[in-house]
Amino acid sequence: MAVALEVTISDLQGFPENSDALLACDYTPTGATGVDISWTQVNAQSDITNLVVRSEVVDEFKSRMELQVSDTFQGNAGLIIRNVTREDAMSYVCSVFSTSDGQEQGVTMLQIQWNYKPKITSDPAPDSLQVGDNVTFTCLSDANPTSEIAWLKNNVTIEMDDRFTKNENASTLHIDGLTRDDHALFSCSSTNPVKEIRSDQIEVDIEYEPEMYLNQTGNKVECTSEANPAVYQYEFEVDGEVVREADAVYELKGTECVNITCFGTNKIGTGNASDIACPLIIPSTSQPSTGLSGGAVAGIVIGVLALVGAVVVLVLILLVFRKSGAYGESKDSKWNYAEEDEKMETKKKEESKPATGSGGTDTGTAPGKEGSSQEEKGKDHRYDEPPTEAKEANEKDWV
Known part of the structure; x- marks a missing residue:
């Protein structure tokens, strides 16, 4: 008993633009014999174009199309269309004929999908805005199927609130009462089954x-x-x-x-x-502060140096005098030498003078004279004041 032929095909098959599309079409029983496959194309104006007739691709389309079947078919009747474009988006009919199980067909719609880079505009212009102004951005997308729009500020998704609002399909963003924080880069993104893609950024220059x-x-x-x-x-x-x-x-x-x-x-x-x-007064790191002005400190330093210099000069003068001989000692020595000379001269005169008495010449020594002479000899005259003539002579010699 023959089994009725059955064709399975999806109502909608979508492929990105410029890709190779495989329109799947399966049939059962997979072991059907005497199978022939046909594909036709029906555009929006219901014009029909034959693409595959009795399992052979029409010559006009061989450069772009081929069947996805084996020599024995085995239930596969798919059609490959290379480098699909938007013009290929229309209805396709898959027909399967079997000598043993009859004929069956199915219809599918080829959807060409794309998602191009969106564009963003600003009203008013983004370079003439000031704090408190309002601005509206519009995101222009070119996508199939329709994409979902999102808004970003400095690459971060904007959460809607009282200031940031969007319309129903999110194609516009309105900002009420710009602030300095809105000086930023704004962009929009477009997402569909093909991909997610973002617009260029637009800088909002808030003055x-x-x-x-x-x-x-x-x-x-x-x-x-x-x-x-x-x-x-x-x-x-x-x-x-x-x-x-x-x-x-x-x-x-x-x-x-x-x-x-x-x-x-x-x-x-x-x-x-x-x-x-307030001025910062930075204390000296080398000396504690004296509380004196710079001029006073300089005056004190100069006075101390002058005093030290005077002391040094005085010390040098004393050293010079000491090296040339002790003043007091040299002077006394010269006076003592003069005194001794005078003593010697007086003694000689007395010894040469003859002794006299009441009765005649006295050849001996007068009584008491010797004792007196001895006392003179025993007396130390080194510290007696020298005679005036000797003293003056010694002073001249010392000078």
Whole structure:
């Protein structure tokens, strides 16, 4: 008893554009005999084109198409179409005829799939936005089947909230009330069965007036800013007096604290920051502080050096005198020598003078004279004051 021929084929078969598509078509019983296979193409206008007739590909399509069957068929009747394009997207009919089991056919739709890089636009232009403005982005995708759109900020998916909203198919993103944090790179992604692909990034340039900061290092106060566009002019106000510094650095002077304000200006406006800045007094690392001014310390040092110099000179003078002979000792010695000479001269005169008495010449020594002479001999005259003439002579010799 013959078994009815049955064809199995999917209603829809999708393949990426420019790939090789295999339209599957199976039949049973797989052992059917006398099998012939045919494929036809039906476009949107219902025009029919024969692709395969009685298991042979029509000459016109042999360069792109072939049957996926073996010599004995074995239930396979698939059609391979190489390098499919969008023009190949239409209905295809698979027909199977068996001499033993009759004829059967099935219809499938070839879907050509693609997903091209989406494009992103901004309204208004992204380079003319300021804090508080609103902006709407649109993601233009070219995909089949329709892709799912997602939005990204600096490559991170945006979570929708009161400020970030999108339409039903997510093709637009609206941002309400831009902030400085929205100065970022925005993009959209398109995802379908073919692939996920992202648009180019678009930079949102949020312009805002400067936010200023004061930083003190040592006795230098630096003015820094966050601003877009950049600050083109810096000013300081120190205790009410305006001071302009080209390099945005003010150096503290004196020892008093000051009220200092830094101003920065760009084309959007002017920002400022204020603080109290005090000079830093750095103590000496080599000597403890004396509390004296530099001039007083210098005067003390000079006075000490002068005193030391005077002492040194005095010591040198004394050393010179000592080397030339002791003053007191040399002088006394010269006086003593003169005294001895005078004594000797007096003694000689007395010895040569004749002795006299009341009764005549006395050839002996007068009584008491010898004793007196002995006392003179025994007396030490070395420390007696020398006679005036000898003294003057000695002083001249010493000089």
